[in-house]
Amino acid sequence: xxxxxxxxxxxxxxxxxxxxxxxxxxxxxxxARDANxxxxxxxxxxxxxxxxxYLGTSGIAIQSWIWIIIGSIIGSLFGAILAxxxxxxxxxxxVALFNGCGGMSSLLVALGVAIxxxxxxxxxxxxxxxxxxxxxxxxxxxxxAITFTGSIVAMAKLQGWLSTPGWTQSKVRHFVNIVFxxxxxxxxxxxxxxxxxxxxxxxxxxSLLGIGVTLPIGGADMPVVISLLNSYSGIAAAAAGFVVDSxxxxxxxAMVGAAGLILTQVMCKGMNRSLVxxxxxxSLSAQSTASSGSGEYTNITSxxxxxxxxxxxxxxxxxxxxGYGLAVAQAQHxxxxxxxxxxxxxxxxxxxxxxxxxxxxxxxxxxxxxxxxPYEQLKEMDVVNPDFPATDVVLVLGANDVVNPQAxxxxxxxxxxxxxxxxxxxxxxxxxxxxxxxxxxxxxNDLFDLPNTSMxxxxxxxxxxxxxGELKDLGVGEK
Amino acid sequence: xSFISLLWVLLLGSLLGLELIGKVPPTLHxxxxxxANAISGITMLxxxxxxxxxxxxxxxxxIGSVSLGFALFNVVGGFFVTDRMLAMFSRxxxxxx
Numbered sequence: 001x002x003x004x005x006x007x008x009x010x011x012x013x014x015x016x017x018x019x020x021x022x023x024x025x026x027x028x029x030x031x032a033r034d035a036n037x038x039x040x041x042x043x044x045x046x047x048x049x050x051x052x053x054y055l056g057t058s059g060i061a062i063q064s065w066i067w068i069i070i071g072s073i074i075g076s077l078f079g080a081i082l083a084x085x086x087x088x089x090x091x092x093x094x095v096a097l098f099n100g101c102g103g104m105s106s107l108l109v110a111l112g113v114a115i116x117x118x119x120x121x122x123x124x125x126x127x128x129x130x131x132x133x134x135x136x137x138x139x140x141x142x143x144x145a146i147t148f149t150g151s152i153v154a155m156a157k158l159q160g161w162l163s164t165p166g167w168t169q170s171k172v173r174h175f176v177n178i179v180f181x182x183x184x185x186x187x188x189x190x191x192x193x194x195x196x197x198x199x200x201x202x203x204x205x206x207s208l209l210g211i212g213v214t215l216p217i218g219g220a221d222m223p224v225v226i227s228l229l230n231s232y233s234g235i236a237a238a239a240a241g242f243v244v245d246s247x248x249x250x251x252x253x254a255m256v257g258a259a260g261l262i263l264t265q266v267m268c269k270g271m272n273r274s275l276v277x278x279x280x281x282x283s284l285s286a287q288s289t290a291s292s293g294s295g296e297y298t299n300i301t302s303x304x305x306x307x308x309x310x311x312x313x314x315x316x317x318x319x320x321x322x323g324y325g326l327a328v329a330q331a332q333h334x335x336x337x338x339x340x341x342x343x344x345x346x347x348x349x350x351x352x353x354x355x356x357x358x359x360x361x362x363x364x365x366x367x368x369x370x371x372x373x374p375y376e377q378l379k380e381m382d383v384v385n386p387d388f389p390a391t392d393v394v395l396v397l398g399a400n401d402v403v404n405p406q407a408x409x410x411x412x413x414x415x416x417x418x419x420x421x422x423x424x425x426x427x428x429x430x431x432x433x434x435x436x437x438x439x440x441x442x443x444x445n446d447l448f449d450l451p452n453t454s455m456x457x458x459x460x461x462x463x464x465x466x467x468x469g470e471l472k473d474l475g476v477g478e479k
Numbered sequence: 480x481s482f483i484s485l486l487w488v489l490l491l492g493s494l495l496g497l498e499l500i501g502k503v504p505p506t507l508h509x510x511x512x513x514x515a516n517a518i519s520g521i522t523m524l525x526x527x528x529x530x531x532x533x534x535x536x537x538x539x540x541x542i543g544s545v546s547l548g549f550a551l552f553n554v555v556g557g558f559f560v561t562d563r564m565l566a567m568f569s570r571x572x573x574x575x576x
Binding site: 019020022023024026027028029032033035036037039040043046047050051054058060061063064067068070071072074075076078079080082083084086088091094095098099101102104105106108109111112113115116132226227230233234236237238240241242243244245246247248249250251252253254255256257258259260261262263266267353355360362363365366369370375378380 | 482485488489490491492493494495496497499504506507509512513514515517519521523524525527528529530531532533534535536538540544548552555557559560561562563564566567568
């Protein structure tokens with residue numbers, strides 16, 4: 001072993017260690033930020049290791065340097081700008097976009113190696129002579145393409161650029177996707193047989209498969225899909241590692257792949273959905289309107305913002321239940337102003353965070369942290385549930401299915417078994433909502449019919465602004 | 480590296496990933512997803528390898544460069560956005576002490 005090989009080996013080992021420590025550190029609130037920087041450092045280190053290895057062995061041509069610099073500058077610049085500019089509420093689609101680009105990168109590497117077999121310096125070998133390389137190229141292209149198109153569709157749907165086409169809710173979509181899957185399999189074996197031109201067939205059908213699988217999935221399930229696609233991009237990176245013979249790529253890709261799978265599982269549990277039903281069941285609302293739960297509301301009490309403010313003023317303990325609607329209305333800062341006023345009046349305020357509140361697990365915590373809500377006031381579901389009977393007022397802001405008592409009481413409900421917040425136990429519940437539309441699940445919410453529940457209709461941000469005005473008039477929070 | 484030893488690397492890497500991620504509070508799921516996503520941009524190493532070994536083959540250089548751009552978009556953007564999210568968490572608890 002010569003010196004460059006040893007140096008690269010040591011740097012790779014160090015990078016793997018630091019990446020593992022980084023992922024580990026990301027699992028604790030205190031260490032998370034440093035851990036993220038550690039992982040970023042490990043990634044830069046791995047680049048230094050690779051470049052120094054080539055400088056010490058085969059050398060790097062000027063032409064290569066030029067293309068390296070062009071690609072790096074453009075990619076980093078756009079990435080940094082987007083990361084700085086994007087609002088916190090758009091986090092799910094941003095992660096989807098980044099993820100799709102990672103998949104595209106793996107796809108392009110495999111494509112490049114497949115079209116122009118590269119020499120390995122000392123031992124010349126043709127990549128298509130080795131079965132292993134053919135398989136890893138195919139896997140890299142297949143997974144990379146699915147990751148790319150799937151992530152882009154997910155992003156477009158979350159941004160509202162794409163809606164769910166009607167035909168994708170019928171059984172036709174299974175047939176179409178099976179055709180794509182079989183076609184990719186045919187292209188795969190054709191490729192292994194040495195028919196290089198079928199690589200384009202593989203690129204096209206796996207891209208279509210990514211679209212076909214993601215398009216029918218409803219907005220509520222999209223976080224699960226993004227997490228799964230995140231796992232895929234790890235697998236694509238590992239496959240690319242086999243293509244260019246790099247252990248570092250394989251380890252890092254495998255770690256991300258495993259991480260994505262665990263996260264996906266956690267998200268499914270929180271929503272009481274199995275991965276199979278997310279992927280093949282289509283949009284939840286399409287099935288459930290046909291089954292139970294689409295009954296009429298009989299006992300809706302609606303009330304004004306003024307009444308709501310009066311009740312809040314008299315309360316000792318208030319629990320806020322923020323949901324997707326709050327994130328969409330970008331009302332987290334306005335909410336913080338309301339709770340500040342209540343706190344100044346000596347009222348205890350706590351935020352009840354359902355595991356899937358917001359648009360992704362943990363997303364609501366990020367949004368509330370952005371609005372300067374103290375971390376200690378965010379309570380997880382299991383911690384906060386016993387507190388509801390001793391609570392005077394619950395404010396439900398843009399949440400729906402996560403506060404539906406049906407999930408506990410009605411075994412025929414599609415929601416049955418999903419963990420929910422027991423808000424109905426509180427003395428008074430105010431539900432701030434745009435209208436009587438159902439939640440993601442399309443299921444009637446029994447909470448709205450209960451005598452201690454009052455509806456305050458309107459956009460979350462507007463209602464909260466009105467609430468600030470009313471509280472001011474009452475002299476709450478002014479000393 | 481023989482294929483078999485690369486398979487071992489794959490297996491051990493996966494196990495490591497499962498073990499590392501097993502115990503994460505829900506609060507950190509979004510930042511973790513975003514951070515892990517940035518790490519998956521490690522394909523930038525494969526793109527670099529492609530460019531270095533292209534030996535003046537211009538189409539291959541272009542493919543490699545575009546691939547590198549996509550990967551770095553993922554890596555740089557991913558780490559920055561994760562840092563932005565985590566900055567909001569770490570601010571509060573440290574102030575309280």
